[in-house]
Amino acid sequence: MSAAPVDLPRWADTALVPLVSVAAALAVSGLVVLGIGESPLEATALLLRGALGSAEGIGFTLYYTTNFIFTGLAVAVAFHAGLFNIGGEGQATIAGIFAALACLWLAPLPGLLLVPLAILAAAAGGALYGFIPGWLQATRGSHVVITTIMFNFLAATLTVYLLVEVIGKPGSMQPETPEFAAHAVLTPMHRLLAPLGITLPATPLNSAFLLALAALVAVWALIFRSRLGYAIRTVGANPRAAAYAGISPARITMVAMAISGALAGGLAVNEVMGVQHRLLLDFTAGYGFVGIAVALMGRGHPVGVALAALLFGVLYQGGAELSFDKPSITRDMVVVIGGVIILFAGALDGLFRRAVAALLLMRGR
Amino acid sequence: MTPPAIALTGISKRFGPVQANRDVSLSVAAGSIHGIVGENGAGKSTLMSILYGFYEADAGEIAVAGRPCVIRTPADAIALGIGMVHQHFMLVETLSVVENVVLGAEGGAWLSGGVKRARAELSRLSEAYGLAIDPDAIVGDLSVGLQQRVEILKALYRGAQILILDEPTAVLTPPEADQLFALLRALREQGKTVILITHKLREIMAVTDRVSVMRRGEMVAHLATAETSPPEIAEAMVGRRVLLRVETEARPRGAKVLEAVGLDMVDARGVALLSGIDLTLHEGEIVGIAGVAGNGQSELLEVLAGLAQPSRGVVRLNGQVLTSADRNPARLRKLGLMHVPEDRLRTGLVTAFPAAENAILGYQDDAELGPGPFLSPSTISARARETFAAYDVRPPDPALKTAKFSGGNQQKIVLAREIERAPKVLLVGQPTRGVDIGAIEAIHRRLIALRDSGVAILLVSVELEEVMALSDRILAMSGGRITGERMAGDADERDLGLLMAGVTGEAA
Numbered sequence: 001m002s003a004a005p006v007d008l009p010r011w012a013d014t015a016l017v018p019l020v021s022v023a024a025a026l027a028v029s030g031l032v033v034l035g036i037g038e039s040p041l042e043a044t045a046l047l048l049r050g051a052l053g054s055a056e057g058i059g060f061t062l063y064y065t066t067n068f069i070f071t072g073l074a075v076a077v078a079f080h081a082g083l084f085n086i087g088g089e090g091q092a093t094i095a096g097i098f099a100a101l102a103c104l105w106l107a108p109l110p111g112l113l114l115v116p117l118a119i120l121a122a123a124a125g126g127a128l129y130g131f132i133p134g135w136l137q138a139t140r141g142s143h144v145v146i147t148t149i150m151f152n153f154l155a156a157t158l159t160v161y162l163l164v165e166v167i168g169k170p171g172s173m174q175p176e177t178p179e180f181a182a183h184a185v186l187t188p189m190h191r192l193l194a195p196l197g198i199t200l201p202a203t204p205l206n207s208a209f210l211l212a213l214a215a216l217v218a219v220w221a222l223i224f225r226s227r228l229g230y231a232i233r234t235v236g237a238n239p240r241a242a243a244y245a246g247i248s249p250a251r252i253t254m255v256a257m258a259i260s261g262a263l264a265g266g267l268a269v270n271e272v273m274g275v276q277h278r279l280l281l282d283f284t285a286g287y288g289f290v291g292i293a294v295a296l297m298g299r300g301h302p303v304g305v306a307l308a309a310l311l312f313g314v315l316y317q318g319g320a321e322l323s324f325d326k327p328s329i330t331r332d333m334v335v336v337i338g339g340v341i342i343l344f345a346g347a348l349d350g351l352f353r354r355a356v357a358a359l360l361l362m363r364g365r
Numbered sequence: 366m367t368p369p370a371i372a373l374t375g376i377s378k379r380f381g382p383v384q385a386n387r388d389v390s391l392s393v394a395a396g397s398i399h400g401i402v403g404e405n406g407a408g409k410s411t412l413m414s415i416l417y418g419f420y421e422a423d424a425g426e427i428a429v430a431g432r433p434c435v436i437r438t439p440a441d442a443i444a445l446g447i448g449m450v451h452q453h454f455m456l457v458e459t460l461s462v463v464e465n466v467v468l469g470a471e472g473g474a475w476l477s478g479g480v481k482r483a484r485a486e487l488s489r490l491s492e493a494y495g496l497a498i499d500p501d502a503i504v505g506d507l508s509v510g511l512q513q514r515v516e517i518l519k520a521l522y523r524g525a526q527i528l529i530l531d532e533p534t535a536v537l538t539p540p541e542a543d544q545l546f547a548l549l550r551a552l553r554e555q556g557k558t559v560i561l562i563t564h565k566l567r568e569i570m571a572v573t574d575r576v577s578v579m580r581r582g583e584m585v586a587h588l589a590t591a592e593t594s595p596p597e598i599a600e601a602m603v604g605r606r607v608l609l610r611v612e613t614e615a616r617p618r619g620a621k622v623l624e625a626v627g628l629d630m631v632d633a634r635g636v637a638l639l640s641g642i643d644l645t646l647h648e649g650e651i652v653g654i655a656g657v658a659g660n661g662q663s664e665l666l667e668v669l670a671g672l673a674q675p676s677r678g679v680v681r682l683n684g685q686v687l688t689s690a691d692r693n694p695a696r697l698r699k700l701g702l703m704h705v706p707e708d709r710l711r712t713g714l715v716t717a718f719p720a721a722e723n724a725i726l727g728y729q730d731d732a733e734l735g736p737g738p739f740l741s742p743s744t745i746s747a748r749a750r751e752t753f754a755a756y757d758v759r760p761p762d763p764a765l766k767t768a769k770f771s772g773g774n775q776q777k778i779v780l781a782r783e784i785e786r787a788p789k790v791l792l793v794g795q796p797t798r799g800v801d802i803g804a805i806e807a808i809h810r811r812l813i814a815l816r817d818s819g820v821a822i823l824l825v826s827v828e829l830e831e832v833m834a835l836s837d838r839i840l841a842m843s844g845g846r847i848t849g850e851r852m853a854g855d856a857d858e859r860d861l862g863l864l865m866a867g868v869t870g871e872a873a
Binding site for chain 1 (some may be wrong): 423481638670693695698704711712715717722726730735742
């Protein structure tokens, strides 16, 4: 017997259930911390202070958040079309290659033209690399979950080849491109805000953060206000009804995967153009995969994605500080905590829905 | 005196805010055929699910053969001798009859012992009830009527003394239904008790000893079949006198609007789904397609609506031959051909969307719904509010999730959406399936009014009564062919039943 679906009010669905999940994950993580002989309360305090206790910490937190917003949105858009895009890593990698090529080859152009072009190149690269699995599913029935995973490896391999054989820094043993020209990179936030009289410590946070905020609004408008978004949601919720409505599920599959890939390209914009200022191996560093958890936790809604991205930003930055202050809590411990959160908020999402629904019902009576 | 086979006392069951069963009591005499009728959503299925252990009642008692008992799972019910034949068969199509019968009662790790026992028992049961069935036939190859017999055999093999049948005739041709009734009578002769859930009054009159009527979760009448009449039962079901027939008057028909010539359709395995369909639709007439479900009506609707492509044949709309580029739903809607699909939940609606968003499904590219690439939520919801009021959709709340509307109101949302855009041709599939009688009347009146305004309507329904009540002209379909045509005035149920069963020729 299948369980009856649990209906929750929207606010409970988008805020309360994820909060309960996170609380449960933190409780379990606390037990782990306790198990290695440290105080969970002290660890939590250190983590929060590290992430939010200083301007520098906040800068780093928001820099991580930027990555998670892009990859979270990428997964969310595909999700609305009923597709599970786990190729954010690969799409961001290809986007990074496109962005790097633009920055290197178009260097004679003025920055005002070069930077937007390079951002567009990143989006186009990601879109292309998302479109191909979409096209394969729409026309050949190859499932995107399988193809996007394989495409992650293909993209990584292609990067190695290009960095070693084609666009690598001449005379260097490092698999990376030469550094981009100064006018080809994104402005760091501390320099962006300096003319306004706001002084910030130097952090990796850069103008890609503003692009991420714009992407949140754009995705909201796309999914919930546009005709295309309506078509995407219809295909995701009921492909038969979509065909009946004259919407081609095949076409929407390809379009949604392309948009998803373009959003994943934002990760490359932040990392390659905003922080590293050159293309190097594995710059995606697993952000693409965490984006899946971000999208699941945010329930595919841009507001939820923003909050979940912030949470993971705090975890990444605070976790780094924590392992610095408490050597017994290693970087791996922080990964465990993140994993537990993903487990509760993503994989076990339904765990608390029933309990929350029962509680709300009791209160309603 | 023998105690009743089943005695339910004061059964109540609530699903969230919905009281599915309220203080229901029912007594079924041993060795009788007992009918339970009621509109969709009256609580019949819930009651039987409680009896079969799918749900547990919030309150009330169950006694089987005079002994009070607790039924928590279907296994409990089977142990008490209760068997259930579901509307949708629970059979493994790739296994043989005998393998299906032993499924779940294999009796050990090795199959051969159980299969041997089952084979012996099957031949005994077949003899006892005159069931001609080959134990080694693959279930998927059997006709629907025979598959149903396998279901019944399965229940009997598990020792069922009490057999519950949920809408057993929904998928049968009239002759198959008659055979089923003969079988049920034979079971009664052998002392078995049969509970028959249906909403077809004809079946109640034909086969039951007693009938219980449910309405809105309550038991409203217990009647002896011999002493009652269809109007009396219908009145008890609805709670008021209903017009079973909408008054229509014959009108002169107008120009040809839709014409199909020689439509064939073959599926991927090469099975012919449609063969040589010729069909003409005139302005201002309703053409009804009568047929048992699965005889090509669904495919015909899909081909005409552009959802499937025929392998051969021509369709003309307003005299223009439809090219393959025209044959898609979006283009056909622009040409004035609208479609109310047979399965509103799977095809006609996105149940996860708010009602207002479903009110634009298929029209999401209409310019008046918003500027450029955007849809305006206020426009959409204002329009939905207007049409919901005009079509009496309840509750008239455009923001409510579509899944939360009743079947009748969901159907009104679909109808309103398609009728509002002034169709020239309207294809309607199963307009009142799963819709309560009150809404049926409203939907029928809408369709008649639409016809009177000059729209050509093609009506597909498995309810023969509905086809006969609404149509000006009736085509019978069987095995993917049109087996006969009758004007509404000349049609009678027996005659159409034979055509639906594929019996053609002057003798019919």
